[in-house]
Amino acid sequence: MSDVVVQIEGLHKSFGDHHVLKGIDLTIHEREVVCVIGPSGSGKSTLLRCVNMLEQPSAGRVWLLGTEVTDPEVDLDEVRTHVGMVFQQFNLFPHKTVLGNLTLAQVKVLGRSRAEAEAVARRNLEQVGLADRADAYPAQLSGGQQQRVAIARALSMDPKLMLFDEPTSALDPELVGDVLAVMRDLAKAGMTMMVVTHEMAFARDVGDRVVFMDDGVVVEDGPAAQVITDPQTERARVFLHRVLHPTEVDDAELGQTDASRAAAASERGRGGHGHRPPRAGGYGAGGASPIKLTDH
Amino acid sequence: MDFLIPFMQVWVIAELCVAAVMLVLTALPHFYTTAAPRTASLTLGLVLLAYPVGIFIDKGTGPKDPLPVALGNIFVVYLPGVLMAGAVLLAVVTLIRRPKVTTPKRGLKRSDKRAIGRGLQYGLFLALLIVVVIQMNWDYLSQRFFTVAALREAWPDQMIHALLNTLKYTLGAFAVSLTLGMILALAKLSSVKLYRYLATGYIELFRGLPALLIVMAVAYGVPMALGIRIPTLALKAAIALGLVSAAYMAESLRAGIQAVPKGQVEAARSLGMSYGQTMISVVIPQAIRIVLPPVTNEIILLTKDTSLVYLAGVTMAEWELTKLARESVAEPYGGLTALFAIGACYLIITLPLGFLVRRMEKGFGKARA
Numbered sequence: 001m002s003d004v005v006v007q008i009e010g011l012h013k014s015f016g017d018h019h020v021l022k023g024i025d026l027t028i029h030e031r032e033v034v035c036v037i038g039p040s041g042s043g044k045s046t047l048l049r050c051v052n053m054l055e056q057p058s059a060g061r062v063w064l065l066g067t068e069v070t071d072p073e074v075d076l077d078e079v080r081t082h083v084g085m086v087f088q089q090f091n092l093f094p095h096k097t098v099l100g101n102l103t104l105a106q107v108k109v110l111g112r113s114r115a116e117a118e119a120v121a122r123r124n125l126e127q128v129g130l131a132d133r134a135d136a137y138p139a140q141l142s143g144g145q146q147q148r149v150a151i152a153r154a155l156s157m158d159p160k161l162m163l164f165d166e167p168t169s170a171l172d173p174e175l176v177g178d179v180l181a182v183m184r185d186l187a188k189a190g191m192t193m194m195v196v197t198h199e200m201a202f203a204r205d206v207g208d209r210v211v212f213m214d215d216g217v218v219v220e221d222g223p224a225a226q227v228i229t230d231p232q233t234e235r236a237r238v239f240l241h242r243v244l245h246p247t248e249v250d251d252a253e254l255g256q257t258d259a260s261r262a263a264a265a266s267e268r269g270r271g272g273h274g275h276r277p278p279r280a281g282g283y284g285a286g287g288a289s290p291i292k293l294t295d296h
Numbered sequence: 297m298d299f300l301i302p303f304m305q306v307w308v309i310a311e312l313c314v315a316a317v318m319l320v321l322t323a324l325p326h327f328y329t330t331a332a333p334r335t336a337s338l339t340l341g342l343v344l345l346a347y348p349v350g351i352f353i354d355k356g357t358g359p360k361d362p363l364p365v366a367l368g369n370i371f372v373v374y375l376p377g378v379l380m381a382g383a384v385l386l387a388v389v390t391l392i393r394r395p396k397v398t399t400p401k402r403g404l405k406r407s408d409k410r411a412i413g414r415g416l417q418y419g420l421f422l423a424l425l426i427v428v429v430i431q432m433n434w435d436y437l438s439q440r441f442f443t444v445a446a447l448r449e450a451w452p453d454q455m456i457h458a459l460l461n462t463l464k465y466t467l468g469a470f471a472v473s474l475t476l477g478m479i480l481a482l483a484k485l486s487s488v489k490l491y492r493y494l495a496t497g498y499i500e501l502f503r504g505l506p507a508l509l510i511v512m513a514v515a516y517g518v519p520m521a522l523g524i525r526i527p528t529l530a531l532k533a534a535i536a537l538g539l540v541s542a543a544y545m546a547e548s549l550r551a552g553i554q555a556v557p558k559g560q561v562e563a564a565r566s567l568g569m570s571y572g573q574t575m576i577s578v579v580i581p582q583a584i585r586i587v588l589p590p591v592t593n594e595i596i597l598l599t600k601d602t603s604l605v606y607l608a609g610v611t612m613a614e615w616e617l618t619k620l621a622r623e624s625v626a627e628p629y630g631g632l633t634a635l636f637a638i639g640a641c642y643l644i645i646t647l648p649l650g651f652l653v654r655r656m657e658k659g660f661g662k663a664r665a
Contacts, residue, residue: 054562081568091563095581104577106569150563157567 003030004063005161005192013046019044022216024060025255028161028195033193033202036222038213039239044196046212048165051194052083065160081109084154088166090146092138098125098149102156110157124152128182144175148182162186164195180206201242204228212234212236237269258285307373308348314380315344321387324411325404331411333390339417339422340383345588346423347376350430356618371429394589458620465533465602465616466645470595476624477545482575495546502543513535528615532606541598548594552587585660592653594606596646617641645657 011155012194013021020043036044049055051062053069061070064079078094081184093101094203102121106112112120125131128148138146147167164183180199185192197203203210206226212231218238220227231237242249280285318341321327328334351372404412410606483495502510514536519525526532556579564574603618610619624634 021552052566076636077565077568077570080566083566085563085566087559087563089557089559091557091559092562093578095392095583095585106568106579108573109568151569 003281004028005030005032005065006045006148006194007063009053009060009061011047011050012293013043013050013055014058020216021057024216024218025058026195026211026218026221027194031190032209033187033191033195033207034209034211035207036196036211036213037198037200037239038219042214043211044213045227048163048194048196051163052085054085057284077109077293082107082160083155084151084157084162086154086162086164086167088152088169090138090143090150090170092146092150092153094138094285097135097137098130098141101149102153105153106156120156120158121152124155125149127185128152129156129178142175143171144178147171147179151179151182153184154256156234161192162193164193164197166196166198168197168199198243200228200240212239214239303373304351305493307376308351310377310380311344311347313384316339317341317385317387318344318364321390322415323404325408327394328390328408329394329409330356331407333386333413334408334411335415335418336386337383338412339419340379341387342416342423343417343426344376344379344383346426347372348456349423351429353431359602367434373559389592401658410555429491433630444524454615454620455637455641456540458638461614462602462616463643463645464530465537465605466595468530468534468598469537469541469598471604472534473545473594474591476538476542477549479548480542480552481663484546485553499543499546502540505540505545507537507540508604508607510540514539529605529608529610529646531591533602533610536608537601539600540601541594544597545591546591547595548587549583549588552583555581585657588657588660589652595649599645617630 004027006026008024010024011021011022011024012019024047026034026042027045036047038044040291046055050057051064053062061068063069067074067079069076069079084089089138091100093104096104099118099121102124103114103117106117106120107114110117111197122131122134127136128151129150130145130148133141133149135146138149141149151167167183168179171179176199181200182191183195183202188205195207204224209221210224210227211218212220212227212235214235218234220231222232226232228240229285231240318337322334322338322341328337370545423573480495480498483491486492486495511533514533514543525533560578561574564578565571569577588615602616604615606622607620610616615623621634621638624638
């Protein structure tokens with residue numbers, strides 16, 4: 001139990017009468033990189049947001065680093081200082097410089113001195129390759145740079161776990177690679193990571209485990225290479241085929257995903273955290289990705 | 297027309313002729329080859345046409361008070377002279393610089409019609425202005441509104457004093473409005489139902505009542521009801537006007553806070569920041585930029601609402617601008633001159649404010665996502 005970072009038991013989440021998560025059990029150990037994949041509206045992002053309680057679960061229990069965060073008496077702010085989160089839309093603070101973004105919570109929450117916080121911030125900016133942009137405002141950076149700043153901001157709190165919510169989905173295709181490279185380095189350095197992603201190549205090459213979700217349940221959970229290249233369930237096989245080979249979708253299959261799309265749309269309507277529809281041309285196949293997916 | 301009588305008839309005929317020529321040239325498809333001279337030609341034609349019209353309109357209300365002679369000479373004689381010279385110059389230069397071979401075209405092109413449309417808008421606006429200026433009762437106006445002697449008593453001591461009083465009441469009321477408005481806005485966004493109800497009730501009440509009533513209530517009602525004495529007029533003004541303004545302020549601030557994307561709160565909370573820290577360091581700084589324009593509006597409205605302070609009973613030392621104007625209007629001669637001067641004083645306060653806010657908004661541009 002000592003090396004368990006995340007433990008989820010019987011997690012349910014509903015938005016009104018829309019049942020998004022239908023009983024999730026998941027355990028993540030220290031230094032493990034777990035990628036969560038699945039169709040839009042399958043509940044991946046909601047699951048991730050339930051881990052650090054940005055969404056209040058309807059039922060079930062979640063432990064983070066040995067603390068039960070679903071306990072109403074827990075000091076959530078304290079637990080969250082150990083958990084970094086990276087959002088699809090970056091969510092940098094636009095009124096602060098890059099350095100200001102990285103030092104704000106260090107000073108306010110961890111009580112570090114300004115000098116100490118700046119030293120930590122500059123070290124992390126160096127790590128994401130943006131040491132020279134410390135004084136820029138977020139609006140002056142490209143999407144890829146903003147997302148790397150967001151990662152550095154989370155790392156500046158010295159987290160024990162990093163959560164990534166589709167970190168590359170809002171990026172121009174040629175900028176995806178920079179962000180994935182930073183995440184790969186982070187994984188190599190031994191960070192415990194939970195990554196919701198559509199980048200199948202990243203999931204396969206960097207992930208230790210891949211969790212395939214559909215319609216609010218975990219359909220498949222196994223070693224990364226096995227789930228991506230040799231899925232054991234039919235639903236995972238269909239999903240992966242469509243994602244990895246979008247040009248091979250058969251005319252007979254047209255409209256098969258409409259049901260899940262409707263579910264995704266209604267989740268968007270309620271949840272308020274907008275998924276961007278996946279880019280045409282597909283995930284994983286991005287040519288600029290540093291991790292190429294070989295043919296199989 | 298009192299001025300230059302024999303000369304005037306020649307002038308009117310000349311104006312009519314030049315105007316007719318310019319209008320005809322505008323309508324010719326071949327004469328002008330670009331848009332700008334065509335627009336200018338039409339505008340000049342309409343403006344020159346306005347002079348004869350303005351001079352010969354008879355409202356049938358007896359003798360008009362003409363423009364003062366000096367002003368009349370400039371406006372009715374020299375200005376149209378310059379305009380006619382300009383029109384002739386435009387026509388001549390166009391004629392000389394016309395390309396030798398013109399491609400034949402039938403009728404007016406699209407760009408010609410656009411030029412004419414623009415010329416019509418400029419020309420009609422200016423023509424109307426000219427007719428109105430010529431027709432106005434200038435003697436009456438100058439007596440009632442521009443008798444500098446009438447200001448002697450008020451200028452400069454009383455006026456500056458009143459200006460400072462107006463500023464003092466405005467700033468006091470703004471301080472109350474901003475503080476109370478922020479509390480109300482946060483109450484309205486609170487998760488505690490009681491706070492939401494109280495804030496909504498307050499806003500609906502004070503938004504719906506005339507400021508005049510609130511000023512009287514604060515000045516006379518509250519002291520009697522509670523047995524307290526509000527010591528100074530400035531404090532009464534700040535409380536009364538601040539209470540009313542806070543209702544509007546609260547709605548502006550709430551809208552500003554809600555306009556900050558939800559992701560900002562999530563990002564701050566996921567870094568371990570508390571609700572209070574998130575509001576102070578992340579949400580409110582961004583909301584301030586959003587609410588700057590509506591809050592400026594509120595300050596300007598407050599500036600003008602200080603004219604209600606006289607209802608609380610003012611000594612002469614406490615007069616603000618409008619009270620001074622009312623007293624000055626009662627002076628035996630000079631009529632409404634004081635109103636005019638006081639109006640200018642209000643603009644002295646509000647115009648720089650608008651300018652300052654536009655500058656601040658530009659400054660924020662850099663940090664806008």
